[in-house]
Amino acid sequence: MSRSVRIAVAQYEPHVGDVAGNHVSAVTWARHAAAAEVGLLVLPELASSGYVFASDAEASASAEDARTGGVVAALTEVCASADMYCVVGLNERDGELRHNSAILIGPLGHIATYRKLHLFNDEKSWFEPGGELPVVDLPFGRVGMVICYDLWFPEAVRTLALAGAEVIAVPTNWVASFRRKLHDDAGNCMGGIVAMASASQNGVVMACADRVGVEREVRFLGASVIVGSDGWPVAGPASAEEEVLLVADVDLDGVAAARHRTPRNNLLEDRRPDSYNAVVVPPPRPAGAVPTATAP
Amino acid sequence: MSRSVRIAVAQYEPHVGDVAGNHVSAVTWARHAAAAEVGLLVLPELASSGYVFASDAEASASAEDARTGGVVAALTEVCASADMYCVVGLNERDGELRHNSAILIGPLGHIATYRKLHLFNDEKSWFEPGGELPVVDLPFGRVGMVICYDLWFPEAVRTLALAGAEVIAVPTNWVASFRRKLHDDAGNCMGGIVAMASASQNGVVMACADRVGVEREVRFLGASVIVGSDGWPVAGPASAEEEVLLVADVDLDGVAAARHRTPRNNLLEDRRPDSYNAVVVPPPRPAGAVPTATAP
Numbered sequence: 351m352s353r354s355v356r357i358a359v360a361q362y363e364p365h366v367g368d369v370a371g372n373h374v375s376a377v378t379w380a381r382h383a384a385a386a387e388v389g390l391l392v393l394p395e396l397a398s399s400g401y402v403f404a405s406d407a408e409a410s411a412s413a414e415d416a417r418t419g420g421v422v423a424a425l426t427e428v429c430a431s432a433d434m435y436c437v438v439g440l441n442e443r444d445g446e447l448r449h450n451s452a453i454l455i456g457p458l459g460h461i462a463t464y465r466k467l468h469l470f471n472d473e474k475s476w477f478e479p480g481g482e483l484p485v486v487d488l489p490f491g492r493v494g495m496v497i498c499y500d501l502w503f504p505e506a507v508r509t510l511a512l513a514g515a516e517v518i519a520v521p522t523n524w525v526a527s528f529r530r531k532l533h534d535d536a537g538n539c540m541g542g543i544v545a546m547a548s549a550s551q552n553g554v555v556m557a558c559a560d561r562v563g564v565e566r567e568v569r570f571l572g573a574s575v576i577v578g579s580d581g582w583p584v585a586g587p588a589s590a591e592e593e594v595l596l597v598a599d600v601d602l603d604g605v606a607a608a609r610h611r612t613p614r615n616n617l618l619e620d621r622r623p624d625s626y627n628a629v630v631v632p633p634p635r636p637a638g639a640v641p642t643a644t645a646p
Numbered sequence: 647m648s649r650s651v652r653i654a655v656a657q658y659e660p661h662v663g664d665v666a667g668n669h670v671s672a673v674t675w676a677r678h679a680a681a682a683e684v685g686l687l688v689l690p691e692l693a694s695s696g697y698v699f700a701s702d703a704e705a706s707a708s709a710e711d712a713r714t715g716g717v718v719a720a721l722t723e724v725c726a727s728a729d730m731y732c733v734v735g736l737n738e739r740d741g742e743l744r745h746n747s748a749i750l751i752g753p754l755g756h757i758a759t760y761r762k763l764h765l766f767n768d769e770k771s772w773f774e775p776g777g778e779l780p781v782v783d784l785p786f787g788r789v790g791m792v793i794c795y796d797l798w799f800p801e802a803v804r805t806l807a808l809a810g811a812e813v814i815a816v817p818t819n820w821v822a823s824f825r826r827k828l829h830d831d832a833g834n835c836m837g838g839i840v841a842m843a844s845a846s847q848n849g850v851v852m853a854c855a856d857r858v859g860v861e862r863e864v865r866f867l868g869a870s871v872i873v874g875s876d877g878w879p880v881a882g883p884a885s886a887e888e889e890v891l892l893v894a895d896v897d898l899d900g901v902a903a904a905r906h907r908t909p910r911n912n913l914l915e916d917r918r919p920d921s922y923n924a925v926v927v928p929p930p931r932p933a934g935a936v937p938t939a940t941a942p
Binding site: 581617 | 757799840874910913916
């Protein structure tokens, strides 16, 4: 009997400053996923609030509690009606603090909160970083979460994989940056490339829900993608600009096969933690030359 | 004044059992690179010996000393004549042991030996794994080395980047494996995808020299690639089957820019080593349900 789960990622355009509209959008995409009999849906980073805040007051005005906030309550209703799980990016209020969080919601409501560990650019003005990486056993398998810039820290996905995560939900807001190009010929942006590598290096499924559109001159890259545990996309990359729901049936028994790449290899057990030490080898010096420090 | 270096990777076909022919091939490609005024050349994994050994006797017969062996001596001559540096994959003999090694050679000869940390499949029969990751300051910048399957352990490139490496030389023998496909529409194999991600995550240049051809029914994937510090290829991917020298002029001042991605971010300094801890969140349970273990 193989373990299979239908995964979806929703790529759409939240709007900064329009919390009510963002709630409606999140629920609308969740209903699309429910109609497609999806088991796990991923929505973008900061789907509740939009991304490019102009002030602390604006960031504060759209913050919500992870357990009682409106978008979590609304998504819980959809999850309950459809026996679905959902990860949504939340501008999370926690007392006086705010976090850039991913909330895992199920038919019974809030399950887990992941607070982004690595804050990008102005996020450092609006949010406090988190301090740990939750994993949760859902009926189909073990799920972890990272958010956007976290992908550039392979330590995060590695930590989740070592803790048994089979599926990594990735709410993201990939942005145009200094790079020479934004998408390759296949339509992947660099975030998707990094997600493919992360899947291949760890034998995990990566479900990346990006947003589209422009906020205050910041362009988002779309290119949402669901990556199989062999590192190749099973759905997407989506377009750079259009709203879309990507859906893929993922075989989670493939995770063990992907890790156990040959009869003699296992991606997690082959690690050499005691040997990840660099040694600086002195540069070559012509015969007869002496180090400057000891020259007469 | 910008620091620039011309990097080349040679993709060709060594032949198992033909040490003399492999030495000639290595020198021939080194001369091509020298004629192109290359500063750093990378040759494939086990370029001296070929890859698919049939027996321990065959593996032993083609092993060479890292300092006095024939291929190192021959490449030293080319490096000396052209003021070039070269990394070659060597079946290294070290007393009774053998290692799957990458040897950094300069105009004065042997500079550093990196012994592959993560052995793939039958390599575990022929080689002992190494125990550290050397970095060397060459005139143009700091260089580190990894080999093939090492790329699936992001700990290795991360360790080198944290030790200041700007260029990672990657002798490799990427093989067809369990994956659903071998190359994407752009011609990258999964090894190239992982190299692109590694470059992007660490702000390093990745110079991957793969081999082509078939040995004892093992097909190699070509697709050699030189990746810039922004994660996108600057040369390649090469074809899956043809022999070719890829050459690119690489700006090493771009490394600092790639790491310092925004005025408020740095890929190496933004790490959160104290927070790479997974916590298992209990799965949701309906109200009134009790854990099985305590049920009457």
